[in-house]
Amino acid sequence: MSNMPRVVITGLGVVSPLGSTLDEFWHKLTSGTSAIGKITHFDAEKFPVKVAAEVKDFDPVNYMKMKRADRTGRCSQFAIAATRMAADHARLDMSVEEPERIGVVVGTSGMPELLAEQANIIERKGPNRVDPLVVSKYRASMVPAHVGLEVGAKGINTSINSACNSGNDSLGNAYNLLRLGYADLILAGGAGANITPLAIAATGRIGALSREEDPDKACRPFDLNRSGFVYGEGAAMLVLETLEHAQNRRSEILAEITGAGWSFDAVSETSPGMAERARAMSLALRDAGISPGDVDYINAHGTGTKLNDVSETRAIKSVFGTGAYSLPVSSIKSMIGHLGCAAGSVEAVAVVMSILNSTIPPTINYQTPDPECDLDYVPNVSRRQSLDVCLSNSFGLGGQNCSLIFRRFKQNGT
C-alpha cells in the first residue's frame, strides 16, 4: 500500500474527566491523577455502582452558540468542544479550505437514554407532547452532523458504532478514507456521555462495572484485585489529513497513523476472544509494514475487568512473544475510567502526546500483581522513554476489535 497517501495528525482536542484542555489532560495523566469520584449526575444511592469519572465544569456555550447548545445532547456538545480545540490546535482555517474535501467521522452511540424519557411522555401525555428536539439530541448520526454544521465541513459525515471499540474504529476508518482519496482532511474521534441511570444500571446488571465504592480502588487494570470497569465520559477529536494537504497548508505535524487492523471475535456477546484480539494487532502491524519488535509501547484497552485484562495480556503475548515482557503496556482508564465510544480516541490523544513528550502515562491503582497478567504495566508512575512506534488497542463489548499504529513523524517515512 506504499503508493497510498500518508496520513498525519495535526490537531488534538479533548474533553475529559481530567480536564477539558490538552495541557491539563496531559499534565494530570502523567502525574497519575485519578478523575474517578462519587456519581453526581444523578442520585446513585439505590444503584450498586456508586462511582464514575465525570466531566466537571463543562459549559457548552464556551464552544458553541446558545441555540446549538439548546439543540444538542451532552454527547454532541463534547464532540463540538473537542473539535473546536482540535481545529484551533491544527490552525485549521475553513475560509481557505475546500469544505467538500473535509469530513467528520465520530465514534458514538449518541444518547439513547433520552428515548426512554420520551417514551414515558408518550405514555403519559400522548404523541404530540414528545420533545421536538429529541431527534436532534439522541441520534448517534446527529453527533457528526452537529460537528459538521458548526465547522461547515461538507465532505463525508458519519457516525460509527462498535461499542467500546468505536473511538479506534472511527480513526481507522478516517485513516482509510484519507488513504483512498475520499477527503483531504477528516475531523475524527469519539464522544460519549453515558453516566446515566440507564447505562449504569444496564451495564452494571451484566457485571461489567466495578461495585467498589472507594473511588481510589474502583478501577485497577491488570491488578489481581480488579473488580470491573468504571464509566467515564467525554470526547476527543483529532485532525487527520493527508501528508500532502498538511504540507500544503504548512501544518505542524504531530504524529502519523501508519496502520490499522480490525477483527471480530464471533465467540460471545460478552466474553472476549483472545485470538481475534491478537489478529487485530497483527493486522495493524502488517498494515504498517513493521514487525512486533518495532513497537515501543502499547496503550492497552485495559478496562479493569477480570476477563478483559487477562485476554488482552494473552493476546499481546501471542503477538509479541518473549518481547512482550520488555514492552511497556499501560491503561489510562485507571485514571479517566472507560469513556465508551470515546475511549479509543482519547487514548489516541494520549498516545500522540506520549510520542511528542517521550513519556508513558502510568496504570495507577496497581498494587497486587496477577500471575495471569504478567507484563510491564508501567505501574503508578509515568515513565520517560523515547517512543517512535506505539500500538493502541480498543475492543468492543460484542467482540469488535481495532488496533492502530501511531508513529513519530519523520519526513522520509520509516
Added chain:
Amino acid sequence: MPDPVEEKLKQIALRVTRKQEADFSGDTTFEDLEADSMDRVQILVSLEEEFDIEIPDEEVAEINDMKTFVDYVKTKIARKEGSAGE
C-alpha cells in the same frame, strides 16, 4: 395589565429563539425572531403543554406575527373551556 397569553408566548418564544425582551412585540414575526421550523415546533409544544391545548401544525402554518398567534391561542383556550362547561 399585560395579557397573560401574550406574556406566556413572549416568554416561550424568547427562551426558544434566545432573543432579548426588546425583540418582542405584537408585530414581531417569526422571521424577526429568526425562528426556523425547529423553533416553531418547540414553541407550539410548549404552548400546548402550558395551556393544555392541541395546536395542529396545519392550523398555524400560515400564522407569522405574534398578535395573530396570541388570538389563535386564546380561541383554542376559550373553545377548550367552553367544551369543558358543556
